[in-house]
Amino acid sequence: MDTNKMNTKQALNLLKQNGYKYTGKREDMIHFFDKENRYRTAKDLLHHMEPNYKGISVDTIYRNLHLFHSLGILESTDLNGEKHFRMKCDHHHHHHFICKNCGETKEIHHCPMDKIVQELDSYEVEDHKFEIYGFCPACK
Amino acid sequence: MDTNKMNTKQALNLLKQNGYKYTGKREDMIHFFDKENRYRTAKDLLHHMEPNYKGISVDTIYRNLHLFHSLGILESTDLNGEKHFRMKCDHHHHHHFICKNCGETKEIHHCPMDKIVQELDSYEVEDHKFEIYGFCPACK
DNA sequence: TTATAGATAAGATACTGTCTCATCTAATGG
DNA sequence: CCATTAGATGAGACAGTATCTTATCTATAA
Ligand SMILES: [Zn+2]
Ligand SMILES: [Zn+2]
Ligand SMILES: [Zn+2]
Ligand SMILES: [Zn+2]
Numbered sequence: 001m002d003t004n005k006m007n008t009k010q011a012l013n014l015l016k017q018n019g020y021k022y023t024g025k026r027e028d029m030i031h032f033f034d035k036e037n038r039y040r041t042a043k044d045l046l047h048h049m050e051p052n053y054k055g056i057s058v059d060t061i062y063r064n065l066h067l068f069h070s071l072g073i074l075e076s077t078d079l080n081g082e083k084h085f086r087m088k089c090d091h092h093h094h095h096h097f098i099c100k101n102c103g104e105t106k107e108i109h110h111c112p113m114d115k116i117v118q119e120l121d122s123y124e125v126e127d128h129k130f131e132i133y134g135f136c137p138a139c140k
Numbered sequence: 141m142d143t144n145k146m147n148t149k150q151a152l153n154l155l156k157q158n159g160y161k162y163t164g165k166r167e168d169m170i171h172f173f174d175k176e177n178r179y180r181t182a183k184d185l186l187h188h189m190e191p192n193y194k195g196i197s198v199d200t201i202y203r204n205l206h207l208f209h210s211l212g213i214l215e216s217t218d219l220n221g222e223k224h225f226r227m228k229c230d231h232h233h234h235h236h237f238i239c240k241n242c243g244e245t246k247e248i249h250h251c252p253m254d255k256i257v258q259e260l261d262s263y264e265v266e267d268h269k270f271e272i273y274g275f276c277p278a279c280k
Numbered sequence: 281t282t283a284t285a286g287a288t289a290a291g292a293t294a295c296t297g298t299c300t301c302a303t304c305t306a307a308t309g310g
Numbered sequence: 311c312c313a314t315t316a317g318a319t320g321a322g323a324c325a326g327t328a329t330c331t332t333a334t335c336t337a338t339a340a
Binding site: 078080081082083097100106108110111112113115116119120122123124125126127128129130131132133134135136137140 | 237239260262265
């Protein structure tokens, strides 16, 4: 399967375990990400929330996105200079194909880092980013 | 060597060949990138230019960065939501280790795409990004 | 029910980047 | 060397994303 990721229940538990409150807004935000394997922006989330929460503050969107990210509920990537978020994949290390049109992701179960760290022994390697971009079957 | 990239002379030729003018500002901008293998921001470039060109417009910085990028003089990447530029590598396809502190790059001559395109035959692959982050010997 | 730590709205603010428009200048040819 | 002009620049307005401050509100637990 391609969906071994954080779910709404785990996410709400994480909030509770860390002393954060369980609000209706947060439940809706988490569900927004839980129901799809897609990268979405703060603006996407704001537009999703506005009909149900008139006057919701943009700051609430950003604060919760960052909170969720810091708790490991969401993962994020920069696409075209804008932060995108998706529910965090919680199984073994992998990378993503990302659709340029809809943000849909497909897992790529190949990481080239093992072969590369040898070349970098005088460097301190902290992180890496490997993403493939294009169009998913539905969007191409 | 690790420096098979566009140089100042080639860059100025590209400008001329495409009907763009050769100004002192542009020469300095290109030289700023030519002299190092580092990713730099628009702000870095602005700070480099200001002492010699009092009152230089930020728009001149951005316009020329985009012009140079469109002519293939510079390549760019997003780091922490901010565009970074470096002199374009003009030899065979490769990737970069990038120092989080100084932007210094080291070429990585391994690309995992060959093995992966098979898994993505129902997708339209357009591009990919593979970058390794950490600290160079001088910064670690 | 009350106390309170945490959550939110509102608006100001910061930062990166783009646009318009008037002015200026490098390059060309006479 | 001068005139012409396409391209370059400066100035400041503007846009988009994201953060900060402060007063108010509320979920939670005692
Ligand atoms: Zn798609
Ligand atoms: Zn990896
Ligand atoms: Zn460094
Ligand atoms: Zn590659």
